[in-house]
Amino acid sequence: MSDCARGYSELRDQIVDTAERHSSRELLKHFISTFQCVINSKRRSSYINNFNDLITVLENRGCIGEADVGPFKQIVMLLPNCDILKERIYDYQCCRDRNRPRRPYVNHESPAPPLYSQNNSADPRRSRNSDAISSTVLPKAALDCVCKSIGTNWKDLARILSVREGDIDEIEEEYPRKVQERAYECMRRFIEDTDPSKVQQKLLYALDKCGRRDLKEEVEEILNRRA
Numbered sequence: 681m682s683d684c685a686r687g688y689s690e691l692r693d694q695i696v697d698t699a700e701r702h703s704s705r706e707l708l709k710h711f712i713s714t715f716q717c718v719i720n721s722k723r724r725s726s727y728i729n730n731f732n733d734l735i736t737v738l739e740n741r742g743c744i745g746e747a748d749v750g751p752f753k754q755i756v757m758l759l760p761n762c763d764i765l766k767e768r769i770y771d772y773q774c775c776r777d778r779n780r781p782r783r784p785y786v787n788h789e790s791p792a793p794p795l796y797s798q799n800n801s802a803d804p805r806r807s808r809n810s811d812a813i814s815s816t817v818l819p820k821a822a823l824d825c826v827c828k829s830i831g832t833n834w835k836d837l838a839r840i841l842s843v844r845e846g847d848i849d850e851i852e853e854e855y856p857r858k859v860q861e862r863a864y865e866c867m868r869r870f871i872e873d874t875d876p877s878k879v880q881q882k883l884l885y886a887l888d889k890c891g892r893r894d895l896k897e898e899v900e901e902i903l904n905r906r907a
Contacts, residue, residue: 684776688746691772692735695752695765699731702760708734711755717896718743718885731755742878743885748842749773754889777844817876818867818883822902826887826895827863833890834863840886841870 699707711734712725718741719725728734738744744751749769756765830837838848847869855861871879880903887896 684746687772687775688749691749691752691768694768695756695759696732696735698759698761698765699755703731703758707758710758714754715743715751717888718881742875742881746776747873748882750840750842777846817871817879819902819906822880822883822899823864823867825898825902826883827860827867829895829898830863830892831859833892834859834866836890837863837886837892838866838870840889841866841882842873843869 708728708731711731712719712728715734715738716725719728719737724737728737735744738751749772752769753766756762756769759765826837835848835852838851839845843866848866851862851865851869855865870883874882884896884899887893887899
């Protein structure tokens with residue numbers, strides 16, 4: 681077992697143990713409701729009888745895992761020893777980020793990687809518009825809907841999407857007055873680091889959690905039309 685896997689397992693066990701010992705059935709129901717858009721099934725919700733079941737379902741749905749422990753923060757906020765658990769989450773994220781391979785240097789003359797349109801000859805990191813991101817991952821209309829409307833909520837969205845704090849700082853420095861461009865770059869980095877099959881699901885969850893249900897509904901409508 682890798683250090684990251686071991687650290688995740690220990691963090692998970694501590695949160696589940698604290699939740700089981702100190703929370704109520706009402707709190708469990710609250711979290712089931714909170715994550716309902718991820719669980720996405722009343723029948724599946726009926727099988728959740730404790731916090732271990734809840735975390736297992738969220739892991740199976742790709743919402744929580746070694747690469748993304750962000751949702752744990754929402755859970756521990758309502759638990760005893762909140763500060764201790766938040767510190768454990770932070771320590772795990774720091775350890776994970778240290779062990780994550782860094783993005784390779786991108787040569788401006790090299791071919792664009794698969795994430796980007798092959799018709800885009802510019803450096804992908806300098807191509808912030810929606811044409812730079814493959815529509816097979818996320819429809820152009822959905823991407824534009826988010827990036828043109830998210831406004832100052834872009835940073836909240838980035839954190840829920842598990843974009844690293846260092847990356848968020850880089851984006852802010854590169855685009856000090858261009859919120860829309862920040863949003864496109866945030867989405868580019870999120871998509872680059874996410875399993876393509878989970879991009880749409882995680883984006884809808886993040887829009888809901890950062891208080892932009894209006895955008896979530898618009899994106900859902902776009903995705904449903906495409907389907």
